[in-house]
Amino acid sequence: MTALRQAQGPGTPIQGVTLYSFTRAFHGREYDLEGLIRKVAADGYGPGLEIIGFSSFRGFPDVDDAFAGWFRDLVDEVGLVTTSLAVNADIGIHRDRLLNQDELIAYMRRQIAAAAKLGFPIARVQISIEPDSMEALAPIAEEYGVTLALEVHADQYASHPRILALRDRYEKVGSPFLGFTMDWGATVSGFAPSLIEAYRRRGASEELLGKVVDLWDEFYQQGPPADQADHGQRFGRFIGLAAQNGRPDLGIDFGINGTGLFGPARVDDWLEIMPWVKHVHGKFFGIDENGEEPSVPVRDLVKLLVENGYNGAISSEYEGWHWNHWQSPFDIIAGEQAVQRSAAENAGSRMTTDAAAARTQLAAWLPRTEGANA
Amino acid sequence: MIPDRIIEQGTLTTRGARAAVEVRIPWYRALPASCIAGAGLTIDGVAAPTESLRWQMNGREFTFADMVDNTDEWWFPVDSAVLSGDLDIDPDAEHEVSVDLTLYIPYIVISDSEVLHIEEHDTKTMTARQEVAA
Numbered sequence: 001m002t003a004l005r006q007a008q009g010p011g012t013p014i015q016g017v018t019l020y021s022f023t024r025a026f027h028g029r030e031y032d033l034e035g036l037i038r039k040v041a042a043d044g045y046g047p048g049l050e051i052i053g054f055s056s057f058r059g060f061p062d063v064d065d066a067f068a069g070w071f072r073d074l075v076d077e078v079g080l081v082t083t084s085l086a087v088n089a090d091i092g093i094h095r096d097r098l099l100n101q102d103e104l105i106a107y108m109r110r111q112i113a114a115a116a117k118l119g120f121p122i123a124r125v126q127i128s129i130e131p132d133s134m135e136a137l138a139p140i141a142e143e144y145g146v147t148l149a150l151e152v153h154a155d156q157y158a159s160h161p162r163i164l165a166l167r168d169r170y171e172k173v174g175s176p177f178l179g180f181t182m183d184w185g186a187t188v189s190g191f192a193p194s195l196i197e198a199y200r201r202r203g204a205s206e207e208l209l210g211k212v213v214d215l216w217d218e219f220y221q222q223g224p225p226a227d228q229a230d231h232g233q234r235f236g237r238f239i240g241l242a243a244q245n246g247r248p249d250l251g252i253d254f255g256i257n258g259t260g261l262f263g264p265a266r267v268d269d270w271l272e273i274m275p276w277v278k279h280v281h282g283k284f285f286g287i288d289e290n291g292e293e294p295s296v297p298v299r300d301l302v303k304l305l306v307e308n309g310y311n312g313a314i315s316s317e318y319e320g321w322h323w324n325h326w327q328s329p330f331d332i333i334a335g336e337q338a339v340q341r342s343a344a345e346n347a348g349s350r351m352t353t354d355a356a357a358a359r360t361q362l363a364a365w366l367p368r369t370e371g372a373n374a
Numbered sequence: 375m376i377p378d379r380i381i382e383q384g385t386l387t388t389r390g391a392r393a394a395v396e397v398r399i400p401w402y403r404a405l406p407a408s409c410i411a412g413a414g415l416t417i418d419g420v421a422a423p424t425e426s427l428r429w430q431m432n433g434r435e436f437t438f439a440d441m442v443d444n445t446d447e448w449w450f451p452v453d454s455a456v457l458s459g460d461l462d463i464d465p466d467a468e469h470e471v472s473v474d475l476t477l478y479i480p481y482i483v484i485s486d487s488e489v490l491h492i493e494e495h496d497t498k499t500m501t502a503r504q505e506v507a508a
Contacts, residue, residue, distance in 0.1 A: 027399075058450050060404070088403070090480035091483055092488070
């Protein structure tokens with residue numbers, strides 16, 4: 001299937017952004033939803049627009065006709081293209097028990113319907129949805145004309161047993177509406193320097209910071225964790241390191257970020273699932289003084305996508321906002337998108353940045369259901 | 375995730391023997407009332423009695439027991455909730471306010487029977503404002 005796509009020529013991924021990148025600005029009431037969408041368009045972070053339903057839409061997943069009309073008109077007016085609506089499987093919404101399968105399917109149906117109503121052709125779902133549930137959701141996805149793209153996110157990675165089990169189920173089910181969202185955080189090449197700087201500002205010693213980087217590098221050399229037990233052991237090593245160096249307060253933070261944000265798989269691991277990659281989170285953490293992402297191999301990842309004929313969208317997903325309070329996310333995201341464009345050109349292609357072209361390209365990239373989502 | 379914003383600066387009010395402060399969600403997405411597991415309000419080192427704590431959200435007031443089963447009311451990321459409790463403080467004086475918050479993150483499943491819960495804290499200093507009965 002990979003060879004088939006190569007025969008079709010290089011891909012031209014659609015440039016875009018997820019509003020998650022601007023979480024601090026939205027949460028801090030610097031921009032409301034309309035203001036943020038207008039800024040994304042005006043500053044050229046699109047044309048692709050990804051939104052998290054429960055972050056940006058009050059009352060989600062209930063969406064009334066007036067709101068849906070207002071939203072679609074706004075997106076059209078400013079020249080953006082809705083790509084993915086990030087939805088959540090809130091399996092633990094009841095304090096005393098987890099949702100059963102029927103409740104989960106009903107919960108997801110409402111969000112898939114919301115995606116269709118708001119004009120998103122993709123719904124990003126998460127790893128808590130297991131193969132049986134994805135199979136049960138396939139006809140619902142088809143009914144609404146919305147592709148379900150399950151996010152492959154650290155501490156998982158493409159060749160992780162849970163992801164391969166999903167891939168194998170997709171193959172068996174055979175629905176073009178089931179796929180994956182590739183999150184670049186699974187294939188990181190270093191502990192983000194901006195997070196090291198944030199720990200420095202919290203008083204961590206250079207000696208401790210050096211050991212944190214060394215420990216992450218050790219895990220990178222070993223490759224990604226084989227299973228959840230291996231993942232847990234690595235988490236524990238970060239906690240132990242903080243405790244042994246007089247900063248037990250930083251241990252959980254080291255563990256969460258060192259294992260859950262900076263996944264140490266190699267870029268070519270994505271080939272395991274490449275034919276099912278329908279959407280991409282261009283996860284990154286910062287841009288250095290040379291204009292490059294120092295810990296995410298953005299150029300290699302874009303090259304991989306181009307060479308494999310990927311014609312979907314890449315949502316730039318800036319995650320450095322958790323700790324970087326001293327730099328504007330807007331400048332940093334512009335910097336990362338410049339790297340993406342340069343990488344696509346170096347690979348003999350380009351990013352799609354024109355809205356009309358992106359709309360046509362995305363429609364051809366994704367499956368359609370006759371009559372639905374019109 | 376965003377613990378530095380839990381307490382809204384300048385929102386401490388006192389009314390009779392009760393004190394209240396506006397709080398913001400330290401997470402990037404809305405959570406239902408059922409996932410707001412508990413809170414603590416401490417002013418100048420004195421904690422409000424647990425049974426006196428009330429949570430106001432979307433124009434309605436709840437006890438934490440009320441919220442356990444409530445999946446209809448949601449805490450939206452740009453909205454303030456109001457945490458109040460029995461604390462008799464001086465109006466027009468400066469106070470150190472601390473809020474502890476326990477949230478369940480309903481989509482991050484960590485075992486066959488439970489999801490992630492997070493405990494976040496924030497402390498800010500501000501002057502109280504006296505509220506008069508309407």
